[in-house]
Amino acid sequence: IQLTQSPSSLSASVGDRVTITCRASQDIGVYLAWYQHKPGKAPKLLIYAASALQSGVPSRFSGSGSGTDFTLTITGLQPDDFADYYCQQLKSHPPVTFGQGTRLEIK
Amino acid sequence: QVQLMESGGGVVQPGKSLRLSCAASGFSFGSYAMNWVRQAPGKGLEWVAAISPNGKNDFYADSVKGRFTISRDNAKSTVYLQMNSLRLDDTAVYHCATVISVLVVWNWFDPWGPGTQVTVSS
Numbered sequence: 001i002q003l004t005q006s007p008s009s010l011s012a013s014v015g016d017r018v019t020i021t022c023r024a025s026q027d028i029g030v031y032l033a034w035y036q037h038k039p040g041k042a043p044k045l046l047i048y049a050a051s052a053l054q055s056g057v058p059s060r061f062s063g064s065g066s067g068t069d070f071t072l073t074i075t076g077l078q079p080d081d082f083a084d085y086y087c088q089q090l091k092s093h094p095p096v097t098f099g100q101g102t103r104l105e106i107k
Numbered sequence: 108q109v110q111l112m113e114s115g116g117g118v119v120q121p122g123k124s125l126r127l128s129c130a131a132s133g134f135s136f137g138s139y140a141m142n143w144v145r146q147a148p149g150k151g152l153e154w155v156a157a158i159s160p161n162g163k164n165d166f167y168a169d170s171v172k173g174r175f176t177i178s179r180d181n182a183k184s185t186v187y188l189q190m191n192s193l194r195l196d197d198t199a200v201y202h203c204a205t206v207i208s209v210l211v212v213w214n215w216f217d218p219w220g221p222g223t224q225v226t227v228s229s
Contacts, residue, residue: 033215033216035152035216037152040221040222041221042111042202042218042219042220042221042222043144043152043202043204043216043219044217044218044219045207045215045216045217045218048207048215049215054207054215054217086151086152088152088215088216090213090214090215093166093213094154094157094166094167094168095154095168095169096142096154096157096213097154098151098152098153098154099151100151101151101152
C-alpha cells in the first residue's frame with residue numbers, strides 16, 4: 001500500500017492552523033498513524049487509528065479521515081511544532097509503509 | 108520512563124557486516140514487539156524489520172530480506188539487527204521502536220530511539 005502526502009513542504013507562522021493530507025492507494029479503514037520527527041531525535045507518535053490522540057500529545061494536534069483520505073491538523077502552531085511529519089499505514093503488512101513526509105517550516 | 112537507545116553504528120565497506128543493538132528500559136520488554144526503521148540521507152522513513160515479543164516470528168522489508176536478521180534477548184532487554192552484505196544504499200540512520208500494545212506484532216510504533224548512523228562507503 002502506497003501513501004502519498006501533500007504538500008511535501010509548507011511554510012507557516014506561529015499561531016497558524018495547518019493541514020497535511022495523506023492519501024492511501026487502497027482502502028485502509030482507519031489503520032493510519034501520524035508521526036513527528038525532528039533531525040537527530042526520536043520520531044514521536046502523535047495520532048493513531050486515524051483520530052486517536054496519543055497520550056501526552058497536545059490537543060492542538062488532531063487527525064481525521066477513513067478509507068483512503070486522511071488529514072493531520074495542527075491548530076495554533078507552536079515553535080516546537082516545526083518538524084517533519086509522516087503518515088503510516090498498518091492495514092496491510094508486512095511491509096509497514098510510510099508516506100514520503102511533509103516538512104513544516106517557519107515562515 | 109520508557110527508553111530505547113541504539114548503538115553499533117559506524118562506517119563500513121560495501122559487502123561487510125555490522126550489528127546494531129537497541130537497549131530498552133522502563134517497560135516489560137518481553138511483552139512487546141520490536142521494529143527497526145531507517146532514514147537514508149534526504150529520504151523518508153523506511154520500515155526495515157519486526158520481531159514478535161517471544162522472538163519466534165520475524166519479518167523483513169524486501170530491500171533487506173536475506174541480508175539482515177533481527178533478533179532479541181529478552182533477558183537483556185535488547186533487540187539486534189545483524190546486517191550482512193551491506194550496500195551503499197543501506198547508508199541511513201537506524202531507529203529501533205516498540206509498539207503501544209502488548210503481545211501483538213503489528214501495532215503503532217511508540218516510543219522510538221534517537222537512532223544510530225550507519226555509513227556504507229568504500
